[in-house]
Amino acid sequence: MERQIRHSDACGDTGKTEVPVMTRNPSLVVSDRFRLPVGLFLAASLLTTAALHAQQHRATRLGNPATRFADPLTSVEQLRALLTAERYKADVEAILRQAAWPGAVEDLRLAASNAPVTDLRLPPGTRMPFMSSRKNGRPVALRDVLWAGKEPVEAYAFEFVSRDRRWRCVTPRPCSNFYVEDLGPRPRANLRLTQSLPAEVSACAPFEIELAVFNTGGVLLTQVRVSNPLPSGLATEDGREQLELVAGSLPPGEGRRFRFKVRAAAAGSYTNTAHAIAAEDVRDEAHAVTQVRAPVLAVDCGAPLEALAGRPVEVCLAVANTGDAPDTQVRLTLPVPEGSTLESAADGGVLADGRVTWTLPELSPGDTKKRCAVFRQRAPGVLAFSATVQGACAPVVTAGCSTRIAGIPAILIEAVDLADPVQVGEQVTYEIRVTNQGSAPGTNIRLACVLQDSQSFVSGGGETALTADAASGRRLITEPLPVLEPKATATWRVVVRAEAAGDTRFQIDLTSDQFVEPITEIESTTQY
Template sequence: MISSMKGARMAAAILLAGIAGAMGACETNSSGRSSDLPIGVGSGSPSFLYKPSQRAPEHKPAVKVPTEPVKKVVYKNGCDYQPNPGPGMSVVGMPFPTGDRATSALLLHQVMPEQVRRGAEFNYQYHVTNITQGTLQNVALTLESQSNLDVLSANPAPMTGQGGTVWSIGELGPCETRVIDVTAVADSVGSAGDCVSVSYNNSLCAVLNVVDPELTIEKQVTPKVLKCDPITITYNVCNPGTGVASGVVVRDTLPAGLTVNGSRNVELPVGDLAAGECRDVSVVAMASGTGEYCSPASAASAGGLTAESGTPCTVVVAPDLEIACNARDKQYINRNAQYDFTVSNTGDGVSANTVVSLNLPAGAEVVSASAGGVPSQGGMAFQLGDLAPGASRDVSVTLKSRVAGTIGVSATATGACADPVSTQCETLYRGIPAILLEVVDLVDPVEVGQQTTYRITVTNQGSAADTNIKVTCILPDEEQFVSASGATSERVNGQEITFSPVASLAPGAQASWDLVVKAIGENDVRFAVELTSDSFTRPIRETESTNLYE
């Protein structure tokens, strides 16, 4: 709805003063300013004009009032504006539209010379002041009439037409003054003057805002994660338009295998978005397996606005561990056996904090371990750190056993976000017999006709029992068998004496026999002994020299 208020227009008759000085009774001081500005009543009478002096001025060239472009003068201390004329200048003024300053909106002043020479150009000014605290619109100064006064030029220039001569001032701010400079000439001796009025026309306008809210949405996801790590999904929703986007909601249907709190459907209230406002909302998702997961998201408002994001993807990877063992199948007791383990990451994700743990059985003695191995709860652990995809690491431990039997070493490899894997190596520890055959004659030398005893001792110096141990003695021709005693019975066949086999001889055990012979001839003889067993099929031979004399 538009209403307008038009200011009434009132004409003021302003006459240029002649030499006769018939310009009213108000006088000014010598400075040219009166203490109170006389106010006219709009009758056209010059009685409201005032003169700076009653003294007739000296004849001199026409006074030039300095001219400038349209001036804006704003007074901070209210609207009590008055021009400041120079010597020889006079000022007249009137409030418009009522003639009463208390009820008027505009104050118009003319600043003119007291007298001018006929035919000589002179300058004068109009001062238009807004005496309200509001802005006045469409302010215009109109030259209503003129007598013996020809306007040669003005700054700013007026518009002249059928409606007369009008200066369009436009808007005039509170307590603001505009100055119009005029150059004129009087062609006749006597009086010269003009009548001007000032008006304004304010309008009341009602304005409403026309807005256009918009929606945009950007979806951001963690680009690459391990399968056991959370995936952060952030939705950035913006209103780049004007006005409020109300009741905004974000929706997203996640791809199969990706869930938020067990569900693939995401719905997040954002609320109202002011113009230019952006807001982030986030969820945390988990993947059930490896692969690439992609999906777009959408945003909608209560007013029907919609937007759709791009289709960002997150790649889910995982480590995949494998472990292998290499060790000898058999080893002798008290001998070293090395167990080698290789752990590999065949997956597409890093295995962080990778550890290989060995479980060592009772009876196994640790001889050494590869770098990084430390004892751990009856076994040994190797801290390998991060194992990149396609990488592998080797660890080893060296053991020995003091008893026969199978020694099994198990190993387990673990890593962050990797399933544990295990393996086992077994080594059969066995003993080995070692037979020491000793023969000694208890009497040496031996006189013919006398006896001596050969003591035969078999010792198992090995780590395993030997079985079916058979001892055979060969007598030289100069000796004759007398008797035998010992671990087993003997069988005599001429000069060959064979003892019954010893079924088993444990490690560290001994079997001995005493064989008594008689010297029947003189000679340096050799008593021979031969041993065979299940472990030693090639005979073990030992001889003992004996000196037989007469």
């Protein structure tokens, strides 16, 4: 088939008719999965070629003042001024409208003002979808232009996006006759973040988390960063609980990996969530779960609540692993309380540096081991125990218990009449001495003195005040003595008058916190 080629010097010469030529459409592709019959294919190819290129223009030289769109260009600044100047705005819009360009003119103008501009060489044979030109000064868009010159032509080019497609504006420098070519759909920005960590780990050692961020889109991603706030209970080996990782710029198809180690404070299930974001407002997040297993040690301390001074006291320690992983080299330590002595330590307990230590080679989950020791303390007070246990993995735990070491109270009461016998009508003084012979203090000691009818109360006093019962006057009561320390003595004196002759008995009853039943002392006096 023959076709007519319009010879048009888009930048210079006028058109003329060339010798008819045969051509084949280079844009048709035969699929491996579908093939047309040869005759039908050739007929379709030639018909399509004729339809597409019947109006083709050939440009053979550039720079004709009568047909060029604007003055020749010598700098990028001139290009920007050409496509953004108000004086050319209507002409640019007319060219793009005639070319049926589907983009937005303002997108082109904006890109012309700030997009990077590159140098381009258009070799002979370059096909252009259209080219701006002028006819009688009016803007004209020539469709389907072939550069048929003998040498490459220098041009400026910049790329931009309009209505979700990529475009390239190319302007030959000798004539400023620009055209816009389609570079395909706008590449999408996309970001992918992945995370990997072991499904099950031990709290006894750090484990690794790997984060990988990839540019899975078609545009350069910038200022890519990954944020990983660790779940409560996880921290890096240097104690950080928040990680901010910088990946920088990622070209399409490239990525960056980050690896770091963390340690779990306790057993449990941990869900780690990381986030990735780029300056192009694309983001992704990745989740991963790990189960942390760990031994958990507990110790219980048991001792009697009270014991007498000098008696043996047994304390027993029960060590248990309540976790879900075994622990090894478990050390149980019990210091010897001050003022006491160790009598024995069963099951391999070793006394060194004032403490008893037991070592358990392994303690499995759910196991409990009991270890006991016997102590003795001779002075009253508190026998306080503080045990600690620590494994190769589990942290230190402590437990305490105590035994009150009670002294033995022993009270001696003595009463002596300082004159005997006593003549009726005269006075006699009784001296009362209370001595704590035991090892425990006596507290709230109170005396009650009873006079017979043959005597009457005159006065009294001593360690505490003494008063007579108002009703009868024959029962004398002292104020309580708060404390009588071991080996200490308290003294009172009571003066009475002999009212009648006879063998008289002066009775003293002592009570205290330690002795609810009275301790009684009786002193006899002969009155005549």
